[in-house]
Amino acid sequence: MKIGIIGLGLIGGSLGLDLRSIGHTVLGVSQKESTCQTAKNIGAVTHATTDLKLVAQTDLIFICTPIHYIFPTLQQLSEYLQPTTIVTDVGSVKTPIVQQCTTLWSNFVGGHPMAGTAEQGINAAQNNLFVNRPYVITPTLDTPPHSVQILADLVSSIGAEVYTQYSPEVHDQAVAWISHLPVMISASLIDACMSEPNTQILEAAQKLASSGFASTSRVGGGNPELGVMMARYNQEAILRSLQQYRQTLDHLTHLIKTENWSSLQETLETTQQARPHFID
Numbered sequence: 001m002k003i004g005i006i007g008l009g010l011i012g013g014s015l016g017l018d019l020r021s022i023g024h025t026v027l028g029v030s031q032k033e034s035t036c037q038t039a040k041n042i043g044a045v046t047h048a049t050t051d052l053k054l055v056a057q058t059d060l061i062f063i064c065t066p067i068h069y070i071f072p073t074l075q076q077l078s079e080y081l082q083p084t085t086i087v088t089d090v091g092s093v094k095t096p097i098v099q100q101c102t103t104l105w106s107n108f109v110g111g112h113p114m115a116g117t118a119e120q121g122i123n124a125a126q127n128n129l130f131v132n133r134p135y136v137i138t139p140t141l142d143t144p145p146h147s148v149q150i151l152a153d154l155v156s157s158i159g160a161e162v163y164t165q166y167s168p169e170v171h172d173q174a175v176a177w178i179s180h181l182p183v184m185i186s187a188s189l190i191d192a193c194m195s196e197p198n199t200q201i202l203e204a205a206q207k208l209a210s211s212g213f214a215s216t217s218r219v220g221g222g223n224p225e226l227g228v229m230m231a232r233y234n235q236e237a238i239l240r241s242l243q244q245y246r247q248t249l250d251h252l253t254h255l256i257k258t259e260n261w262s263s264l265q266e267t268l269e270t271t272q273q274a275r276p277h278f279i280d
Helices: 008-022 033-042 069-080 096-105 145-156 168-194 199-208 211-217 226-235 235-257 259-276
Strands: 002-006 025-029 048-050 060-063 086-089 110-114 134-137 160-164
Touching: 002 008, 008 025, 008 033, 025 033, 033 048, 060 145, 069 096, 069 145, 069 199, 069 226, 069 235, 086 096, 096 168, 110 145, 134 145, 145 160, 168 199, 168 211, 168 226, 168 235, 226 235, 235 259
Parallel strands: 002 025, 002 060, 025 048, 060 086, 134 160
Antiparallel strands: 110 134
16 A cells, blocks of 8 residues: 655654555655655655655555644645545544544544654654554544545554544543543643742752652653643543543542541542553
């Protein structure tokens, strides 16, 4: 299969590496010529350029740009495409993207690979990034089933665990809980710690922070642009999650303030038992 990838960062580059490793031809497009060259050097693409026309004759195209560039990219791309070309994206928000893109290109299939690292850019691309990781495909009633199947088979072939049963709306609320809300919580943890007015206490906290703080603060210390895009494009779902989280924090605060240790114990036992349902 001849595959196009627009946006040669961590996700686009890693897709290219895996797809080429199983025999596909991969044509890449990036805004920077230097990125194109690096992608070629590491073997992520067969050929790459800054010109969108390169991918005009491909069978399937992944748009791997930041969320706010997905629809504008498709607008520019659509005049060059063949009617049979399948176009998909890798954005972490689906409802607004799918709504916009399907009005422009009927053969658009929303997608979201739930894989990544703390590093960004083409130099962070790696083989097997998607192995055993969820890859959510969010068809609507108007999405061509044949196109969904082709995409599902393709990403399954690089080891991803494919889900096709969730609508864009269900995806966005679920991801708000387990991906977007943690970014906001993690960022607020760092922000709260930095608000400590006693410089000696703050210095001690910074020096003593270890694995627990590293785990809970990791996503809050990530790409700020990505965090803003999550909030901007998934605003309603994130606000709903934040409101519920605030109520949970208020409940825990009340239990501690009233020294209701038995209820706090029950709550922590419940969360201990619930965690394996989210994390294997």
